[in-house]
Amino acid sequence: MRKQIILWIILTITIALTGCWDSIEIDQRGYVMSLGIDKYEIPPPGEVVEEEDGPEEDGDMEEEAAVPTAARIPEDSPRNRFSFTYVIPNVEFLVGESENPNIVYNTVGQNLYSASRILTTRLNKQVFFGHMKVLVIGEDVARDAHMFREILDAIERDAFISRRISVAIAPGLAREVLEVEPLVNPMTGQFMADLFRNKDRSPRSGGGIMGDVLQDLHRWGNAVIPRAIAGEEDIKVAGSAVIKDYRLVGWLGEVETRALEIIRGTARPGGLTVIHESQDDEHIVPVDLVYLSSKFHLDEDSDTIRIKAEFSTDGQVEQFFFDPQHNLLEPQLIRELEALVCKKLEKEMLTTIQKLQKEFQVDVLGIDHYLSKYHPGLWAEVEEDWQEIFPNIEIEVDVSTRIRRVGLTK
Amino acid sequence: MYSNNDRVSYYQIINILVLTLIGVGILTLPRDLVEIASTDGWVILLGGGILAMGIAALHGYIVKSFPGKGYFEILCLTLTKPIAYLLTVFFIIYLIGTNGFLVRIFAEVVKVMLLPHTPIEMIIFAMLLTVIYLVREGLEPLGRLTNIIFPTSVIIVLILFGLTLGEVDTSNIRPILQTPPLQMLKALDIVIFSFLGFEMLLVFGAYIDKPQKATRIGPLAVGAVLIFYLLLNFSVLLNFGPAQTENLIWPTISVFKTIDLPGAFIENVEVAVMAIWVFTVFTTLDSFFLGITILLKDVCSTKEHNYFVLPVLPFIYFISMYSISIGDVYQDFGIFSDYTAYIILSIPLLILLVMAIKKVFKKDGKESI
Numbered sequence: 001m002r003k004q005i006i007l008w009i010i011l012t013i014t015i016a017l018t019g020c021w022d023s024i025e026i027d028q029r030g031y032v033m034s035l036g037i038d039k040y041e042i043p044p045p046g047e048v049v050e051e052e053d054g055p056e057e058d059g060d061m062e063e064e065a066a067v068p069t070a071a072r073i074p075e076d077s078p079r080n081r082f083s084f085t086y087v088i089p090n091v092e093f094l095v096g097e098s099e100n101p102n103i104v105y106n107t108v109g110q111n112l113y114s115a116s117r118i119l120t121t122r123l124n125k126q127v128f129f130g131h132m133k134v135l136v137i138g139e140d141v142a143r144d145a146h147m148f149r150e151i152l153d154a155i156e157r158d159a160f161i162s163r164r165i166s167v168a169i170a171p172g173l174a175r176e177v178l179e180v181e182p183l184v185n186p187m188t189g190q191f192m193a194d195l196f197r198n199k200d201r202s203p204r205s206g207g208g209i210m211g212d213v214l215q216d217l218h219r220w221g222n223a224v225i226p227r228a229i230a231g232e233e234d235i236k237v238a239g240s241a242v243i244k245d246y247r248l249v250g251w252l253g254e255v256e257t258r259a260l261e262i263i264r265g266t267a268r269p270g271g272l273t274v275i276h277e278s279q280d281d282e283h284i285v286p287v288d289l290v291y292l293s294s295k296f297h298l299d300e301d302s303d304t305i306r307i308k309a310e311f312s313t314d315g316q317v318e319q320f321f322f323d324p325q326h327n328l329l330e331p332q333l334i335r336e337l338e339a340l341v342c343k344k345l346e347k348e349m350l351t352t353i354q355k356l357q358k359e360f361q362v363d364v365l366g367i368d369h370y371l372s373k374y375h376p377g378l379w380a381e382v383e384e385d386w387q388e389i390f391p392n393i394e395i396e397v398d399v400s401t402r403i404r405r406v407g408l409t410k
Numbered sequence: 411m412y413s414n415n416d417r418v419s420y421y422q423i424i425n426i427l428v429l430t431l432i433g434v435g436i437l438t439l440p441r442d443l444v445e446i447a448s449t450d451g452w453v454i455l456l457g458g459g460i461l462a463m464g465i466a467a468l469h470g471y472i473v474k475s476f477p478g479k480g481y482f483e484i485l486c487l488t489l490t491k492p493i494a495y496l497l498t499v500f501f502i503i504y505l506i507g508t509n510g511f512l513v514r515i516f517a518e519v520v521k522v523m524l525l526p527h528t529p530i531e532m533i534i535f536a537m538l539l540t541v542i543y544l545v546r547e548g549l550e551p552l553g554r555l556t557n558i559i560f561p562t563s564v565i566i567v568l569i570l571f572g573l574t575l576g577e578v579d580t581s582n583i584r585p586i587l588q589t590p591p592l593q594m595l596k597a598l599d600i601v602i603f604s605f606l607g608f609e610m611l612l613v614f615g616a617y618i619d620k621p622q623k624a625t626r627i628g629p630l631a632v633g634a635v636l637i638f639y640l641l642l643n644f645s646v647l648l649n650f651g652p653a654q655t656e657n658l659i660w661p662t663i664s665v666f667k668t669i670d671l672p673g674a675f676i677e678n679v680e681v682a683v684m685a686i687w688v689f690t691v692f693t694t695l696d697s698f699f700l701g702i703t704i705l706l707k708d709v710c711s712t713k714e715h716n717y718f719v720l721p722v723l724p725f726i727y728f729i730s731m732y733s734i735s736i737g738d739v740y741q742d743f744g745i746f747s748d749y750t751a752y753i754i755l756s757i758p759l760l761i762l763l764v765m766a767i768k769k770v771f772k773k774d775g776k777e778s779i
Binding site for chain 1: 522523524525526527528529532581582584585588650651653654656657664667668
């Protein structure tokens with residue numbers, strides 16, 4: 001009997017006294033879907049007013065949080081180095097009770113952690129990065145190696161931020177990208193995440209997965225990161241930023257990015273348009289391509305470093321011409337088209353390689369990976385000075401294309 | 411199947427040893443290997459693992475030679491009583507220290523990954539109290555628990571391993587065999603240390619159902635863990651490459667964070683890994699704790715081991731709270747292992763030596779008669 005009583009008392013106590021230090025109710029969390037990071041610039045006195053009258057009702061109180069001066073002009077104190085933009089989906093919008101799909105908060109701070117903590121002084125939820133999907137870094141931050149490395153470490157060190165998040169660099173301000181409310185899906189964070197995950201995504205931007213970018217940067221400090229451009233009512237992810245020594249050195253255009261992705265062997269399937277000229281006619285022929293493989297070979301006989309890059313692609317003709325003179329079942333015509341595709345790809349690749357070698361002088365092609373993995377002996381000799389050697393190595397490009405299918409008509 | 415007679419079957423002891431071996435070392439092993447030998451870590455792992463299998467077989471041989479005898483008795487029979495006392499107490503200190511560091515590392519990982527606001531004392535205390543509950547009951551319940559945990563975790567972990575290999579760069583394993591052999595040989599001890607735990611075979615030897623099969627137990631357990639470690643090492647290396655692996659404190663957890671299940675209702679699959687890992691740490695702690703109490707029982711020559719459970723707890727707790735930061739924990743643990751593990755591993759060799767000498771003398775004696 002006494003034992004039973006004791007048992008009941010203990011059971012009651014355990015139920016009554018459950019204490020979980022880490023319990024947070026789901027509606028108490030502010031799920032940051034995307035995060036934008038910009039370098040903080042002191043606004044010139046004239047512009048301050050304008051900025052405060054910005055379109056957001058929710059955000060734009062950054063000065064208050066950081067430095068509550070009467071004039072609301074933040075000093076150029078070391079505290080204000082970054083400007084962070086948090087995009088939190090508005091749960092009330094989902095159930096139809098609110099018009100604003102996103103809650104955009106903007107805050108100024110010395111680092112991500114303290115800025116997020118300060119944010120809680122004007123947000124009734126706990127900022128939670130566990131479901132973050134997209135990180136957008138402003139150009140100014142990326143151009144500053146020191147700041148860029150700080151941000152990268154903050155992201156990598158955090159136990160709750162997944163390594164699968166997508167990362168992009170915005171020319172200009174990251175905040176401008178995140179403030180767009182795309183027409184298709186006004187929830188900016190989700191929209192951008194979907195953009196990155198779209199299976200049909202064109203190879204005109206890199207993969208942009210945080211884990212891969214971090215891996216590249218850990219190795220030699222070089223990487224390519226997709227570029228995110230803000231439009232009026234949409235966001236475009238295309239082209240890429242070239243990072244050298246943890247610093248943005250320049251941009252690659254969309255076509256160059258595609259060439260680079262093919263060279264790196266990470267290109268998704270995509271199209272290419274060639275112009276086919278016959279005796280009396282000219283046809284525009286778009287070809288859908290699957291980029292199959294990319295292989296490097298080191299020419300061991302040569303005294304200088306000569307790399308031969310071989311690529312193979314598979315394709316399908318998407319459009320030719322209504323009632324053409326020569327139909328697409330003639331293998332000869334297919335061969336001609338294949339040659340055109342090869343020529344165009346080779347040209348694009350050589351231009352890109354040229355740009356990377358001469359203009360940026362940075363090896364993001366993956367030749368460093370290739371040499372260190374397959375020719376460790378040679379790599380040991382050149383590793384120290386690779387930055388100087390790379391611009392002068394010879395790279396040959398060889399593309400072979402096979403067009404397999406032509407669609408439903410001859 | 412078996413009544414509670416403090417006997418564990420052949421399979422149970424293998425399960426116990428496998429789960430004892432897999433503890434907190436698994437979290438850092440891929441990084442250690444990359445630091446020593448870059449992409450050639452698996453070669454050292456394979457070499458060290460096979461060596462550890464050999465050492466484990468020797469442990470089994472000792473158990474087989476003294477069926478039904480505990481570690482302390484074996485020491486008494488071979489190395490005389492005073493030395494037996496000394497070595498057993500040393501073994502107990504080794505186990506208390508190791509347990510302390512283990513529970514601390516466990517708590518640090520849990521605090522970072524799962525419970526950021528819970529005080530670390532609470533995490534440690536909750537874990538130790540649960541461990542105590544099982545330790546008081548002896549070896550057989552542990553055997554039964556491992557019977558449940560082992561197959562389930564193997565299935566889940568294998569599935570998750572498959573998922574980590576979804577999008578890997580297989581060329582990350584290159585270059586192959588570029589590390590100088592001497593450097594690899596020097597690193598063997600680190601690998602053998604990562605298999606530490608098989609020495610518990612000597613302590614548990616007295617409770618094995620069929621001691622005549624004991625020689626096989628050690629190599630089988632270590633071999634199973636070796637396969638698991640190799641898989642893990644490949645998975646981490648292929649996913650991260652050497653440069654990234656070197657930068658991660660616990661690459662093993664991070665590698666499961668890379669899993670991306672499209673359309674899955676669970677976003678962070680690594681939670682499942684964390685859950686299984688908590689089980690394996692639990693069994694490791696339990697088995698070491700049980701070792702402490704069994705040895706104390708032998709040294710004090712009492713009948714039951716369960717009085718010793720609570721008095722040992724404060725020591726373990728003290729050691730777990732001794733180091734200041736996570737960096738200190740790993741440094742102190744390293745120093746502690748360096749001072750103790752070599753001796754612990756050389757005790758069986760000493761026993762074997764004495765056994766061999768005795769055999770020779772016996773033969774001589776018989777011949778002279």
